[in-house]
Amino acid sequence: MSLPEFKIAQLRHFVWVAELKGFHSAAEKACRTQPAISLSIRDLENKLGTVLFEKRNSKTSNTELTPFGRYFLPKAKELIAHHDNVAQDMALMSEHKTGHLRLASVPSIACRMLPELLSKFIADVPELHISFYDDNSEAVLRKVEKQQVDIGIASLPHGHEHADITFIPVWEDQLGVVCREDHPFAEATELHWKELRKQRLIRNGTSRLLEDTEAEPLLSDSQFLISNMLSLIAMLEEGLGITTLPWFAFPKNNSKLRFIPLTSPKIVRHIGIVQLKNKALSPAAEALAKFILTETAKNKAIGVKPE
Amino acid sequence: MSLPEFKIAQLRHFVWVAELKGFHSAAEKACRTQPAISLSIRDLENKLGTVLFEKRNSKTSNTELTPFGRYFLPKAKELIAHHDNVAQDMALMSEHKTGHLRLASVPSIACRMLPELLSKFIADVPELHISFYDDNSEAVLRKVEKQQVDIGIASLPHGHEHADITFIPVWEDQLGVVCREDHPFAEATELHWKELRKQRLIRNGTSRLLEDTEAEPLLSDSQFLISNMLSLIAMLEEGLGITTLPWFAFPKNNSKLRFIPLTSPKIVRHIGIVQLKNKALSPAAEALAKFILTETAKNKAIGVKPE
DNA sequence: ATCTACTGATAAGGATTCCTTATGTCACTA
DNA sequence: TAGTGACATAAGGAATCCTTATCAGTAGAT
Incomplete structure (x- = not known):
């Protein structure tokens, strides 16, 4: 006998009906009509094999839980809370507001450009953890290839074009x-x-x-x-x-x-962003790459001695 | 911005694709066709706003997770596990294999009928906790009315018919x-x-x-x-x-x-099952009531001196 | 090279599920 | 005894899910 599979929305409906003591108020909260909630609850009851609410009876005009329903209520709430935690966490992650970003760069860029760029970038993402390494181009490329780092900033030596890395030129x-x-x-x-x-x-x-x-x-x-x-x-x-x-x-x-x-x-020498070809970046890395491209496009940063 | 709402089946698909390293094997496990899994995963990726699997690339013919996917995998598994725990727990509850049954009975039935009945009843429900009280009919009725017990066994004194209790005669x-x-x-x-x-x-x-x-x-x-x-x-x-x-x-x-x-x-005197009118019984209590009725129907138990 | 076998992606249609409007039923109230 | 409030039910349309059929890229074997 296979276990039933709850829908989160369904559980929410149940909790709302139980807590607001009525199908109408629950429907309002769910932005649905009352029959929708009725059906949703009925479906849930069928899955569980037991009724959740007392059949609308005696004087008490409030819809009341059955003992079974009372037993279910906290579990449903926990499950919803867990779901929402995960959903929110993933949303933050996907907006790169959290997570871990590993970055390697050639020292010159690290000293001249990154301090300002990074401080701007992390300004509105306080939860983001960043690991930074600086080394020469070969070492940066090696770290990218070995996936020790999500993204690299380096120049592309000859003979490296064929490898599994993508190079996006940024600075000259x-x-x-x-x-x-x-x-x-x-x-x-x-x-x-x-x-x-x-x-x-x-x-x-x-x-x-x-x-x-x-x-x-x-x-x-x-x-x-x-x-x-x-x-x-x-x-x-x-x-x-x-x-x-x-x-x-x-x-x-x-x-x-x-x-x-x-x-x-x-x-x-062309310095740019280096990443593994055909590998998706983590949202944070993706965001940083995009950020660098738009920022430097704005400033037209070309590495020649300015007057 | 409203959070996405995952479907459990969808999460399962994701986990299976990740763990079996392929859409086909996952489809097989899910008893679905491969396109169904593709769409399911795609929908999930849209909800998350980020891709979960590397675009089928280079030599590695295995489908691999993105960093984001790797981050999501354990959370998805936990959420599924939590869901399944609740589902299983509720299923057991609803098959009255677990839970708490509070029972009150008149002493005569408690001595003569219940020992055998209860031992049969709990034979295949080892997880069920039973609280038992014996007292005279009035006390039993009072306990039922005050919801101190789920179900009672008593006779119905005159003048009690009008109350909020239902009486199902069982023994004479x-x-x-x-x-x-x-x-x-x-x-x-x-x-x-x-x-x-x-x-x-x-x-x-x-x-x-x-x-x-x-x-x-x-x-x-x-x-x-x-x-x-x-x-x-x-x-x-x-x-x-x-x-x-x-x-x-x-x-x-x-x-x-x-x-x-x-x-x-x-x-x-008519002795029978007493319960609160218009109140649903807990699954265990419901099961016990049904059990008593069918068992006594079999034995045609009438309380007269047999020859 | 070409063929085959494998991967997953895509398109179009049907089957389900979900939700809505409209109406029904019941109990309590005035 | 009509009215009101709360839930149930029915029927139709909309959205979703899943299927079959087909496409497209890659790897391995002739």
């Missing part, structure tokens, strides 16, 4: 030369790579961007490699040499250093 | 004379009330049955009143006198005493 970040304010280059508005050959060039983590360009010979000329950004900046401020950096990696509000765009070759 | 219990086996009456097959006038008559709790009959004068003749049944029996066995008792109140298998029906007037 132009490579430039960084030197101290008293350096001969400091007042230039643009530079050609050959001008750098006579300089002491310090390589750094972003120097890979020069690979596969005409400026590649610079890499072999260079005798320094400093991967730590803070040390690199300190060295540059000391006047130890010059380096190349994407604009977004150039520290904001640094008064001792100058950024001069490299124009030939003009090297631009 | 004939009044007779009880004396010791060596008493002159012992071998008689029937007696007239006038024959008792010369005897020492001991009144008892059931003597009220003689009121309003032609035998009423006996009551004023009698100088003894023993209300405790055990004492009464002891007195009778001592040969202290005789008394009148309904057959059901006459102790079964008593070898020292004899029961002789009183034929003029023939006094029969």
Whole structure:
């Protein structure tokens, strides 16, 4: 014998009739007509195999529960409450007001763009938990691929297009030369790579961007490699040499250093949102991606040195 | 914005698709066709506002949950489990396999009929709790009226017909004379009330049955009143006198005493099931009433001295 | 490559279920 | 004895659910 299957609406009708002591008031509350409630209750009684309300009798003009109905009432209410809890929880989740968002980003964007973006994004979603990782592009891509993170912000190295990831370009970040304010280059508005050959060039983590360009010979000329950004900046401020950096990696509000765009070759790295192809994002991640796209569209944020 | 309302069947479909990793297997389990499941899931996704399953993609021929779906799965399962618990509990209740049955009965029936009846009745309902009270008819009626018990077994005194109780006659219990086996009456097959006038008559709790009959004068003749049944029996066995008792109140298998029906007037009390008019019984009480009626119908139990 | 077998998606029709309007019944009231 | 209030019932239409038939993409096997 198979168990009956209650409908939530039906249970609600029952509770309302019981608590408002009447079919009419219950019908009103349910935004239904009275016969609808009658039928609903009858159906429920049939499923249960027992009547729930006393047959309208004696002086008491109020509809009263049977003992069986009294036994059922709290259970029905609990079940409805449970249902509504789940429904509400899922609604919040689906409006990304709650949940867990795991995000990885390349450090430059993490420092320059994300602080403002994220603080705006979470302004009206206080329940959202965010885990953030910063690392270089390869590591970000790896985290996305391994699903250690819902969404990534990185640039797409060559050879990675074929993989199971989708790339949505968001920012364009132009490579430039960084030197101290008293350096001969400091007042230039643009530079050609050959001008750098006579300089002491310090390589750094972003120097890979020069690979596969005409400026590649610079890499072999260079005798320094400093991967730590803070040390690199300190060295540059000391006047130890010059380096190349994407604009977004150039520290904001640094008064001792100058950024001069490299124009030939003009090297631009495209940074954007990275996610697993054919995998649906969690609502929160989806919302963040959309948020980033609309925000940056507004600001037309292109990573070149503004005037 | 109103919350969506899930259907239990729908949630089941979702869980099955998720756990069996496929719409086809889920359809089979649900005894539906595959398109039905597709639509069911789609409807659920619309209600939630988010997709639950990854769009059938790459190599993985298995249908996989989205992060959102993974979050929903346990909640859906809990909700289904809760529903099924309630449904099962109510089904048991409605098959009176569980619950609480409060019963009051007149002592004679309680001793003579109920032990067998109740033991048969509860044989296949081990979960049923029974509270039992025995008392005289008035007390039983009072308990029923005050809803201290669900159902009562008593006879209906005159003047009680108008009250809010229903009486279903079950047993007929004939009044007779009880004396010791060596008493002159012992071998008689029937007696007239006038024959008792010369005897020492001991009144008892059931003597009220003689009121309003032609035998009423006996009551004023009698100088003894023993209300405790055990004492009464002891007195009778001592040969202290005789008394009148309904057959059901006459102790079964008593070898020292004899029961002789009183034929003029023939006094029969109707004992039956008493319940509150217009009040539905709890399923267990309902079942007991029905059980008593069918059992006694089988045995044609009439309370006269059988040969 | 092409065929087959598997997946789920989609369309159109019929069967059910649900809800509404209109009316009925019963008990209490004036 | 008509009136009122509260629920039951009947019949028709609307919405939902489910089915059959068909489509479309992918994987594996010729």
